[in-house]
Amino acid sequence: MGAAERGHLMPGGHPMAVRRTGLIRARKAAGFTQESFAEVMHVDRSTVARWETGVREPLPYQRPKLARLLKLTMDELDELLHAERSNVAPTQPVSPSPSALPAPRVVHAGLLTQYETLTDTYRQIDYQAGSGAVYQEAVAQLNRLLDMADNVPSPLYQRFALALGDAAQLAAWLAIDHQDYGAARRYASLALSSAQEGEDPGLHAYVLGIMSYIHLHAGRGPDAVRLLLAALHLATNPRFAVSAAVHSWLSEAIGEAYALSGDHQAGARALAEAERLFDRVNPTEVPTWLAFYNGTEHIMRLKGRCLVRLGDGPAAVTALEEAAEALPAHYVRERSGTLIDLATAQLMSARGDEPRSAEPEAAAAAASEAWELAVQTGSGRNQRRVRELLPRFEPYRRLAAVRPLLEMAP
Template sequence: MAVRRTGFVRARKAAGFTQESFAEVMHVDRSTVARWEQGTREPLPYQRPKLARLLKITMNELDELLHPEVESVAATQHASPPAVVVPSPRVVQAELLTQYEALTSAYRQIDYQAGSAAVYEQTVSQLNRLMSMADNVPSSHYQRFALVLGDTAQLAAWLAIDHQDYGAARRYTSLALSSAQEGEEAQLHAYVLGIMSYIHLHAGRGPDAVRLLLAALHLAENPRFGISQAVHSWLSEAIGEAYALAGDHRAGAAALAKAERLFDGVDQARRTGVARVLQRG
């Protein structure tokens, strides 16, 4: 039977969050927070470091809040059970993150050359492995881990779109966007907003796609973030399509012309990747 996590509720309130505001910063629905507190759902592994930071507690303290039944059962026992030595989980090292970065890059190249079917399953498997590692990432590597996770998630989202699995694509883009924010990486943030816009475009929701792309272009046009011209070109191409779908053909034509000018300035090495992205649209 589920045990209500009253300690979790108190910690959330002590940190100054309502269920709604907590759901917003965690990028989940309010009902998900409610189920966490009711004890009917567990936060996913990759969400827990952020939960602990928001609640201003340690990971061990968070684990105690999420499993109050363990404490209550132990309190009712007259004798303590024999001690069990549990090996510490393997701490994620920088070398492992380097290997995952290389794998994601390799999967992306295979996608360019052989198509998404060749790497979709492997990319999703890698994404799941990364999420399972989240609890073992030291704080010194967490920002880099978030970017590796986000990059893999955005690739998985593109591959899901290629497979017309838009439900999976939405889940992967949500994870990628959260990771970009955690890693404070504006280019990944803008890129993921662009991917999300394509999901809306495929559903015929031009105005929603425009809204996302305007936010992405706001990032791309800020020189402080150093977003590449290749990504800027692609976003301009995408918003041109979105404007056209929304019925604003003049704005669409202007955006497409801007995309062409930007694309002319992209070096040849990057053009293949940009062209591959444009083909997906």
């Protein structure tokens, strides 16, 4: 069965799917909008939309209620979900690939553990080799999990949904690094609905944070603040016992968002709260999908980035130099981003009337290393960030350390 027939996601997040017009007609005939149907099904509206566009199928435990609401028998529902497949002809032969393997007939706990481990392996490869080395494999992993959905037994549904959410949020981060923000939104939406289905408020809040970074990268601070406040509302609810690491990470992100929105006082307060919360983080209780946020170097890296947004160059330099020194050598993408922030902070600290000051030369060295790492890891986002920084080096072009940078990263 080809990718078009399974509704697979492709790298870039574009669904190869068949619109389920019969399902749409049945919903409308029953008097539901997508929003009202999502409400009674206890899912997000985007989940209903994915059912109707053929990107996803309702999980087995959802189908009896779905059929009842639409006044259908289970056989009639199954026909609506799959009737259009016979009309699909792949435009080209589909060669075997990891995502085209048949779904396992029986999904047991041990097999699910292997898929969870595989997602974490892709995460570690991303840390060490960059998103370019693993993006396609991570999307294939997501497709494999989607294929398994119909074969997951009831006792494993919740765990399966969280495994799917973890794979989807990883794909969202990889898409962000590739500057494919449309795909990132689609993967994040899938992660969000999976977190809801898996009843994990921590993952739900974290995915809202991922979505906020799409706004941050586009310069939409108020939109990022709105999402992050919703995420914090979840993270701070004592009923949910969300990890302090999630709360701290969100507070750092909202500090950036407030700074970008021009509210530096609120940004500084959020950053202080992030540091206070980080002191309470127990590394053994950090969720797997937030495993990078379990060492002082990471809070310093994110603190420095937030301080850059807040315009405090000297304090940002101090934090980012500490982070760059402490970051493990194999965290190449994080090091590249940290060095870009450090170069930015050093240029903020450079005085225009002292063109021979140490700051521009140190900034050039940091930006040069960042560029090399960005090329090595295939990070389009970090390459773009270095290029955007180059005009700020123009006043220092005659310095020996600056000229090679301007030639290296045209």
